[in-house]
Amino acid sequence: MFYHNSKAFLLMLLMVSPPVLADWPLWQAYQERFIQQDGRVIDYQQPPGITTSEGQAYALFFSLVANQPKQFEQLLHWTEKHLARGNLSQNLPAWLWGQSASGDWQVLDENSASDADIWLAYTLLEAAQRWQRPDYAKLGHDLLQLIIRYQVADLPGLGKMLLPGQHGFVLGEDRWLLNPSYLPPQLFCGLARLDPDGPWAEIYRNSLRLLSESSRFGYASDWLSYSHAEGWQWLSEQEQTASYDAIRVYLWLGMLPETDAGKKILLEKHLGPLNWLQAGNHFPPEYVDLTTGETKGRGPAGFSAALLPYLQSLHENELLDQQQARIKRKSNGALLGEYQHYYDQMLGLFAFGWLEQRYQFTENGRLKLAWDD
Numbered sequence: 001m002f003y004h005n006s007k008a009f010l011l012m013l014l015m016v017s018p019p020v021l022a023d024w025p026l027w028q029a030y031q032e033r034f035i036q037q038d039g040r041v042i043d044y045q046q047p048p049g050i051t052t053s054e055g056q057a058y059a060l061f062f063s064l065v066a067n068q069p070k071q072f073e074q075l076l077h078w079t080e081k082h083l084a085r086g087n088l089s090q091n092l093p094a095w096l097w098g099q100s101a102s103g104d105w106q107v108l109d110e111n112s113a114s115d116a117d118i119w120l121a122y123t124l125l126e127a128a129q130r131w132q133r134p135d136y137a138k139l140g141h142d143l144l145q146l147i148i149r150y151q152v153a154d155l156p157g158l159g160k161m162l163l164p165g166q167h168g169f170v171l172g173e174d175r176w177l178l179n180p181s182y183l184p185p186q187l188f189c190g191l192a193r194l195d196p197d198g199p200w201a202e203i204y205r206n207s208l209r210l211l212s213e214s215s216r217f218g219y220a221s222d223w224l225s226y227s228h229a230e231g232w233q234w235l236s237e238q239e240q241t242a243s244y245d246a247i248r249v250y251l252w253l254g255m256l257p258e259t260d261a262g263k264k265i266l267l268e269k270h271l272g273p274l275n276w277l278q279a280g281n282h283f284p285p286e287y288v289d290l291t292t293g294e295t296k297g298r299g300p301a302g303f304s305a306a307l308l309p310y311l312q313s314l315h316e317n318e319l320l321d322q323q324q325a326r327i328k329r330k331s332n333g334a335l336l337g338e339y340q341h342y343y344d345q346m347l348g349l350f351a352f353g354w355l356e357q358r359y360q361f362t363e364n365g366r367l368k369l370a371w372d373d
Contacts, residue, residue, distance in 0.1 A: 026352060027066055029334035030345050035059060039074030040082070043342040050098035050108070053083055053116035058346050061123045065359045067371045069131050079120070083107065089142035092117060092150060092166060112166045114151045115182035117143065122187050125194045126367045144195050152199055157228035159206050160199040171235070175227040180220045181248040183207040185266075186256055190365025208262040211249065211269070216242075217293035218272030220249035234290070242272070242288040244343070247299070247306045251347065254309025255354050259363045267314060273307055277319050282326060301330045301337035302344030305351040312355065 034055075035041050041055035056079040063072040080086060083093035095113035099105050124140030127133060150166040155176055162183060163169040169177045188204035214224050214232040222245040225233045234240045250273055256263040273284055276295070284307055286297030304323040311320040327348070330338055337344040353359055360368045 024066055024353075024358065025334040026336070026345070026348055027062055030062075030349065031071070033335060033340070034342055034345065035071075035075070037074075039071075039076070039078035041075070041342075045341050045343075046098070048099055050096060051082075052097075053079070053093040053095045053113050053120070055342065055346070056083065056093070057116040057119040057123065058349070060127075061119055062349050062353070064123055064127050064130065065353055065369060067130075067369070069127075072127060076124075088120075088139055090146075092143075092146050093120070095165065111168065112151065113182075114147065114162050114164055115179070117147050117151065118162065118182075118184075118187050118191070121147065122190055122194070122367075126190075130369070130372075141195065144191065144198060148198060152203070155206075155226060155228070158209070158226065160202040161206050161210075161226075162203055171225065174229055175225055175233075175235075177223060177225055177235075177239075178210065179223055179245060180211055180214065181222070181245045181252075183210065184248075184252040185211075185260065185262060186252065186361040186365050188365070189260070190361070190367065193364045193366070208266065211253075211266050212262075215269045215272075216290040217288070218270055218275060219288045219290060220246040220270060221290055222246045240290050242290055243286060247284070247303050247347070250310040251306040251350055254307075254311070254313045255350070255361055256313075257360070257362050258313075263313070267310070270310075273310065274314060274316065274319070277307075277311075277316075277322070282322060284323075300339075300341070300344055301327045302341070302347035304330075305336060305344070305348040308351045309354050 040051055041059045042049040042051060043055060056075060060072055060075050063075060079093055080088045082097055084091040092112035093116065094107040094110045095116065096109040097106065098108050100108060121140045121143040124136045124143065128137035128140060151163050152160055153163050153176060155161050156174070161178065163176065164179045164182050171177055185204055185207055188200045188207060191198060191200035192204060211220065214221060219242040221239065222241050222243055223239040225235050225239065227233065250270060253263065253266050253270060272288065276285060284299035284303040285295035286299045288295050304326050307323055308320060311323065327336060335345060336348040358370045362368050
């Protein structure tokens with residue numbers, strides 16, 4: 001069919017290929033800056049550059065969002081080879097890899113990080129469906145079994161809960177250390193659907209309880225402790241802050257589908273950032289002391305990005321525009337921030353990818369991609 005009317009032809013193209021399928025400048029710039037050709041994701045903030053299982057898992061997710069099966073395969077291969085002793089079906093990935101004091105490049109900490117592991121398993125299972133890769137499905141289910149075996153605990157008075165890693169988070173006979181930002185509710189909904197025999201539906205419910213009951217001054221905590229006798233507690237000064245870990249909580253909550261029964265309640269429990277911005281502040285705080293509510297420092301551009309889905313879900317359009325303008329002012333080129341750190345980019349990829357509808361989480365934790373049929 002030949003179109004004489006160029007405007008009509010353009011409209012037809014837009015209908016077939018909506019704008020969300022256009023090039024993704026932030027992801028392209030991220031790949032060029034932070035991902036080696038062999039699939040290693042590098043965080044340069046700790047010279048000469050470290051790699052974390054979190055960075056690998058997030059990059060795998062965005063490779064799926066961008067429909068890049070080759071990039072996905074390279075990232076997965078590097079992760080399995082270097083972080084899981086060559087076998088993700090049998091070994092949880094180590095969370096930290098880099099250059100040792102002797103100069104060798106190797107695993108620096110064998111412990112696992114469950115936030116990375118659940119993102120990795122979820123992404124493998126979603127990728128298996130999109131790209132018809134049964135090997136990804138098997139690997140995803142094998143990884144879930146490792147997570148259940150080594151990182152899920154049955155806490156008295158609460159129930160099944162995801163611990164932050166395999167070692168170091170059981171503090172005694174009746175106390176566990178938890179990280180709210182490791183508990184994105186939409187992933188547990190998705191895993192409950194993808195692995196219905198697993199503990200994910202229970203972990204979803206208990207995560208909602210943790211997020212609802214543990215906020216202070218409307219802020220999520222970086223870390224907190226739980227015991228049956230005393231409930232939610234802080235045991236150290238580190239645990240009494242809301243900062244670089246907790247900023248992801250608002251991101252996860254903002255990206256929950258409107259059909260999620262817990263979204264409205266959880267947003268109401270986490271109005272600290274909203275109240276702060278409504279008070280006339282033009283930046284998120286970098287640190288919040290959860291014993292007093294006092295703030296310190298200006299959060300980087302990535303903090304502003306993490307709040308975008310949160311502000312949109314709260315229908316705060318003026319504040320949404322304000323934070324987007326701040327990000328633009330503090331950025332140079334496609335990458336976010338004055339110093340263009342890895343973490344800012346990851347927060348930005350999650351936030352802008354969602355805002356631009358490159359991906360969404362729908363009911364039951366389903367991942368909806370812009371390129372889905």
